[in-house]
Amino acid sequence: MDFQLNEDQREFRAVLRDFVDREIIPVARDWEQSGRYPTEIVTGMRDMGLFGITVPEEYGGLDLDPVSFALVFEEIARGWMGIAGILGSHSLACRMIAMRGTEEQKRRYLPDLATGARRTGIGLTEPDAGTDLQGIRTTARLEGDHYVVNGTKMWITNARHADPLPVLVKTDPSASPAHKGMSVLLVDAGSPGYEITKDIPKLGYKGTESCEIVLDDVRVPRENLLGGVEGKGMQHALSALEWGRVNIAARSVGIAQRAHDEALAYAGQRKAFGRPIGEFQAVQLQLATVATQLQAARLMAYFAADAVRRGRADGQTGMAKIFCSEVALQAAIDAMKVHGGYGYSTEYEVERLYRDAILMSIGEGTNDVLRTVVAKSLLRGETVVR
Numbered sequence: 001m002d003f004q005l006n007e008d009q010r011e012f013r014a015v016l017r018d019f020v021d022r023e024i025i026p027v028a029r030d031w032e033q034s035g036r037y038p039t040e041i042v043t044g045m046r047d048m049g050l051f052g053i054t055v056p057e058e059y060g061g062l063d064l065d066p067v068s069f070a071l072v073f074e075e076i077a078r079g080w081m082g083i084a085g086i087l088g089s090h091s092l093a094c095r096m097i098a099m100r101g102t103e104e105q106k107r108r109y110l111p112d113l114a115t116g117a118r119r120t121g122i123g124l125t126e127p128d129a130g131t132d133l134q135g136i137r138t139t140a141r142l143e144g145d146h147y148v149v150n151g152t153k154m155w156i157t158n159a160r161h162a163d164p165l166p167v168l169v170k171t172d173p174s175a176s177p178a179h180k181g182m183s184v185l186l187v188d189a190g191s192p193g194y195e196i197t198k199d200i201p202k203l204g205y206k207g208t209e210s211c212e213i214v215l216d217d218v219r220v221p222r223e224n225l226l227g228g229v230e231g232k233g234m235q236h237a238l239s240a241l242e243w244g245r246v247n248i249a250a251r252s253v254g255i256a257q258r259a260h261d262e263a264l265a266y267a268g269q270r271k272a273f274g275r276p277i278g279e280f281q282a283v284q285l286q287l288a289t290v291a292t293q294l295q296a297a298r299l300m301a302y303f304a305a306d307a308v309r310r311g312r313a314d315g316q317t318g319m320a321k322i323f324c325s326e327v328a329l330q331a332a333i334d335a336m337k338v339h340g341g342y343g344y345s346t347e348y349e350v351e352r353l354y355r356d357a358i359l360m361s362i363g364e365g366t367n368d369v370l371r372t373v374v375a376k377s378l379l380r381g382e383t384v385v386r
Contacts, residue, residue: 016075049114073254075254079258081254094113096239099239125154131366133234140171148219242314290335335353
């Protein structure tokens with residue numbers, strides 16, 4: 001069993017790490033605090049081809065393997081988790097189109113999405129439907145050769161830049177079970193009736209917008225029905241969320257890595273009672289715990305990513321997302337403790353890591369819900385631990 005990255009993956013990680021160290025880390029704290037949109041960083045990611053990481057090569061993308069996909073989000077989140085969000089929603093939507101779209105939809109959208117000339121996101125969550133996607137209320141009524149869409153979507157990343165935005169709708173609200181009446185429509189930017197009504201204020205996850213979108217009699221051409229067949233929307237969404245859990249697990253590892261780095265550096269610099277605080281056993285215990293949990297989380301994230309490469313991996317990705325997100329939060333808290341009072345100051349990085357880490361246990365399915373997903377996978381025999 002080989003626990004090492006292959007040569008291509010190591011070289012790719014080195015390129016990513018250099019980009020993060022040069023272009024993200026020096027500006028992240030100031031830009032996050034001022035609310036500045038990271039336009040220059042987005043341009044850098046476009047130049048590196050990162051908007052095409054889940055787009056097949058035939059459409060101009062990189063088509064990364066799942067472990068390399070995880071490396072992208074680990075490294076970028078190490079610099080600024082909010083930036084990883086810009087790529088996250090885009091990459092999942094690209095994969096959804098690549099795997100589920102018609103050939104015409106792939107040719108129309110994927111080449112520009114791969115270069116970042118177009119960007120996208122995913123319109124799933126609603127004011128009354130988050131984890132329970134079958135509870136969405138957005139409807140799409142077919143009138144001739146167009147669907148007429150009405151509803152509200154919440155927490156939409158890349159809302160102002162998405163073209164198209166895949167939107168989960170009910171094409172048959174009377175279907176039972178509800179998922180049989182759900183579909184995904186590719187809503188083009190600038191469609192009349194498509195309105196961004198507000199930016200949602202957030203504790204963390206800044207650098208990218210999270211918006212409420214209202215769709216009021218938005219007319220969507222019938223050929224924009226993802227895959228060309230109604231009733232497959234839930235399947236489309238869930239297939240993307242499997243990669244999404246790898247994304248969140250990897251982001252969590254990036255946050256934990258940065259917490260470790262900041263705590264270790266501070267422990268060597270800060271002095272108390274005439275010596276570096278890293279010489280005190282209490283601080284050493286915290287440093288060792290963070291490092292141990294970080295290493296375990298990284299291995300679990302990579303294992304889950306490799307399981308995705310080998311086939312369906314609901315159980316493994318669920319376990320990785322749960323474990324890694326909880327490690328990230330605890331690492332951030334422990335790093336704040338090592339910093340003492342300065343850990344509570346916005347002049348240091350660790351308070352931002354704490355604010356960003358909290359979201360990791362919520363995004364792509366809350367950890368409590370994912371525990372039930374893992375348990376059901378175990379009971380069905382699809383996930384085996386031995």
